[in-house]
Amino acid sequence: MDQNDYMENPQEEYPDSSVLEPEYEYSSEEELTDTSTVDPEVKYAAGGDTESAILENGDTSPVVNEANIIPTSTKKEASIKDILDASTRVKNFIDLHKRLPNFVTVAGEQVLISDFLYISVKGLLGISTGQNGNIAYESYGLPANSSGTSNLRGTMLKKDYLDLASRIGNFMDANGVAPNFGRSTRGNIKFESAVYLFARILDFQNINKQLPNYAYMAPLNQVRTTPLADTVPVTPGNNNTNPGNNTPGDNNNTNPGNNTPGDNNNTNPGNNTPGDNNNTNPGNSTPGENTEPPVEDSPLKVTVGQILDAANRVKAFVEKNKALPNFVTIGNMQINMSQFLYLLSAGLVQINTGSNGDIAFGDFKAPNASSGNQLSNSLNKNSYMDLAGRIKDFMENNLQAPNFGNTNNGRIKFESMVYMFSKIMSFHSNQGRLPTFVTLADTNAVATTYNQNQSAGGGGDKPDYSAYAIYLANSQNCQVTNSAIVNLANSLTSGLSSTWDKAEAIFNWVRDRVSYSFYYNTRYGALGTLNSRTGNCVDQSHLVVALTRAAGIPTRYAHGDCTFSSGSRYGHVWAEILINGNWVRADPSSSRNRLGVINNWNTGTASIKGYYASLPF
Numbered sequence: 232m233d234q235n236d237y238m239e240n241p242q243e244e245y246p247d248s249s250v251l252e253p254e255y256e257y258s259s260e261e262e263l264t265d266t267s268t269v270d271p272e273v274k275y276a277a278g279g280d281t282e283s284a285i286l287e288n289g290d291t292s293p294v295v296n297e298a299n300i301i302p303t304s305t306k307k308e309a310s311i312k313d314i315l316d317a318s319t320r321v322k323n324f325i326d327l328h329k330r331l332p333n334f335v336t337v338a339g340e341q342v343l344i345s346d347f348l349y350i351s352v353k354g355l356l357g358i359s360t361g362q363n364g365n366i367a368y369e370s371y372g373l374p375a376n377s378s379g380t381s382n383l384r385g386t387m388l389k390k391d392y393l394d395l396a397s398r399i400g401n402f403m404d405a406n407g408v409a410p411n412f413g414r415s416t417r418g419n420i421k422f423e424s425a426v427y428l429f430a431r432i433l434d435f436q437n438i439n440k441q442l443p444n445y446a447y448m449a450p451l452n453q454v455r456t457t458p459l460a461d462t463v464p465v466t467p468g469n470n471n472t473n474p475g476n477n478t479p480g481d482n483n484n485t486n487p488g489n490n491t492p493g494d495n496n497n498t499n500p501g502n503n504t505p506g507d508n509n510n511t512n513p514g515n516s517t518p519g520e521n522t523e524p525p526v527e528d529s530p531l532k533v534t535v536g537q538i539l540d541a542a543n544r545v546k547a548f549v550e551k552n553k554a555l556p557n558f559v560t561i562g563n564m565q566i567n568m569s570q571f572l573y574l575l576s577a578g579l580v581q582i583n584t585g586s587n588g589d590i591a592f593g594d595f596k597a598p599n600a601s602s603g604n605q606l607s608n609s610l611n612k613n614s615y616m617d618l619a620g621r622i623k624d625f626m627e628n629n630l631q632a633p634n635f636g637n638t639n640n641g642r643i644k645f646e647s648m649v650y651m652f653s654k655i656m657s658f659h660s661n662q663g664r665l666p667t668f669v670t671l672a673d674t675n676a677v678a679t680t681y682n683q684n685q686s687a688g689g690g691g692d693k694p695d696y697s698a699y700a701i702y703l704a705n706s707q708n709c710q711v712t713n714s715a716i717v718n719l720a721n722s723l724t725s726g727l728s729s730t731w732d733k734a735e736a737i738f739n740w741v742r743d744r745v746s747y748s749f750y751y752n753t754r755y756g757a758l759g760t761l762n763s764r765t766g767n768c769v770d771q772s773h774l775v776v777a778l779t780r781a782a783g784i785p786t787r788y789a790h791g792d793c794t795f796s797s798g799s800r801y802g803h804v805w806a807e808i809l810i811n812g813n814w815v816r817a818d819p820s821s822s823r824n825r826l827g828v829i830n831n832w833n834t835g836t837a838s839i840k841g842y843y844a845s846l847p848f
Contacts, residue, residue: 308366309337309366311363318434321347321430329453331344331423332344343370345408352400353396355429355432356393356396358433359393371403378411378412379418380421383424387415387417387445392445423454423455532589535581539660542660553676554678561574565830568632573595573623573626574590574592576622577623595631597632602635602644609668610640610671615651615655618643621636622636633645646680702780704844706844708757712781713758716761735826737782739826745766745774747771748766748767749767751767753848754767761774769804776806784810785809787842788843789816789839791803791840792838806818808826816834
């Protein structure tokens with residue numbers, strides 16, 4: 232049974248917010264020596280235009296800033312509670328959009344994100360010393376030359392992140408602007424990453440009522456460096472002032488020529504809903520994770536050759552099953568179909584330009600309303616390459632797969648695009664060149680599975696689970712009918728229609744909110760694990776099983792011997808959820824895992840000992 236990073240507890244005010252990789256852990260850590268200082272060279276500017284803001288309810292909406300913001304001597308105050316609340320919203324925004332908001336509302340005041348950095352570090356220092364008074368602040372300039380180490384690794388101990396907070400606060404007091412970066416023993420932390428670091432730490436405090444012992448650094452790499460402000464000096468005469476070329480209102484949610492994420496238009500989906508697509512996975516997964524607290528991985532990368540090999544397998548799968556698989560294995564990674572569409576389009580662009588470098592990628596949301604036309608004829612090479620380039624750009628800007636792609640022959644739905652690009656790549660794999668055209672008629676046969684608006688029988692009919700009654704039952708350690716379990720299951724699945732969405736919401740909550748503890752067999756059961764917010768793989772599985780069963784979804788336990796990345800082999804337990812007739816793995820013991828995707832042990836070499844409706848240990 233592997234030991235995993237600490238994961239946050241539930242935040243009732245934001246039940247639907249998703250987190251990426253929880254980064255804090257209660258444990259002892261070897262002392263680190265930090266001789267870091269905040270970079271004294273600061274360039275800054277401030278400005279306005281149409282901005283994106285985090286409102287009190289956590290939503291984003293356009294806010295017009297009537298004039299360039301120039302810091303004044305007007306003092307404002309924010310309570311620790313206000314700061315913690317804003318931190319949770321900032322963290323959730325960055326988790327979703329991979330960038331900073333331009334504003335955040337704190338105690339009814341819209342403040343620049345540089346102001347938020349100031350009150351977050353000052354609030355953090357107050358919390359650490361038991362001083363809970365209000366934090367006074369003014370307006371602080373934004374950095375114009377944010378920069379930092381590109382691949383932060385390892386952890387930052389509590390004493391070190393408090394030291395960094397102190398240095399940033401002192402620097403901003405002295406200069407009236409946020410620093411371009413702060414130095415640490417792990418590297419230079421750019422302005423955007425510093426904001427995210429302290430938002431995550433304070434969100435942890437908000438949930439757990441205590442500060443984490445340390446914070447993982449790797450999640451900070453995902454925050455994009457974006458233009459922050461107009462080139463307007465904040466404090467004339469300050470020798471540190473060096474206005475840059477940044478532009479105001481940079482909004483990475485936009486997609487030129489298309490709608491912004493959140494629209495339910497066909498051009499751009501707004502919600503993460505992989506749908507009830509539960510076909511088998513052509514291939515095996517072999518990544519793993521150490522039994523010690525892990526050091527985060529570098530960004531995911533694959534070669535064009537690996538994409539070509541996977542395209543051959545996906546093409547064959549679709550032609551046999553008339554539907555996309557849930558995942559395809561590339562190297563040691565299970566890649567979902569949204570990720571694979573990105574790799575196909577990026578790989579095609581790279582082949583066409585003669586580039587041979589690896590292709591880096593991350594997570595992309597699935598489309599929520601895949602749709603398209605009945606197609607005929609074909610696309611020539613120029614047309615399908617143009618589509619590939621547009622798909623690649625769209626997904627990089629929106630972190631989500633499109634519902635369809637526009638062509639001169641009509642709209643090609645998501646599933647058909649995956650198949651079409653797989654055919655093209657398969658042709659290149661076999662012929663050593665790209666085809667002069669690709670036919671479209673056979674893409675019509677691919678089932679539409681990524682559409683949350685689909686319903687069986689048109690009346691929202693529920694699946695018939697009468698044959699799976701034992702996998703819905705209550706047991707001594709799986710308290711399905713307990714009111715706390717039922718209420719949480721209802722809260723997590725409220726407003727969700729598909730079985731996959733409900734299962735994913737429950738799985739993500741347990742993975743992200745219940746920390747891993749190392750011990751053997753059952754100690755707490757589902758209810759005890761919910762109350763203690765910690766458990767080993769057995770107790771974490773109890774909670775997943777109880778919640779999904781309470782939501783009306785049959786779920787079973789799986790038990791096997793698994794090899795983790797350390798090379799050690801342990802007995803291990805995980806849940807399996809019945810979705811669209813298939814049992815889908817759900818192992819919340821690692822923050823690297825997703826519903827249906829195991830990244831902390833080798834599924835190819837696991838030895839299954841049994842499946843259970845109720846665990847005997």
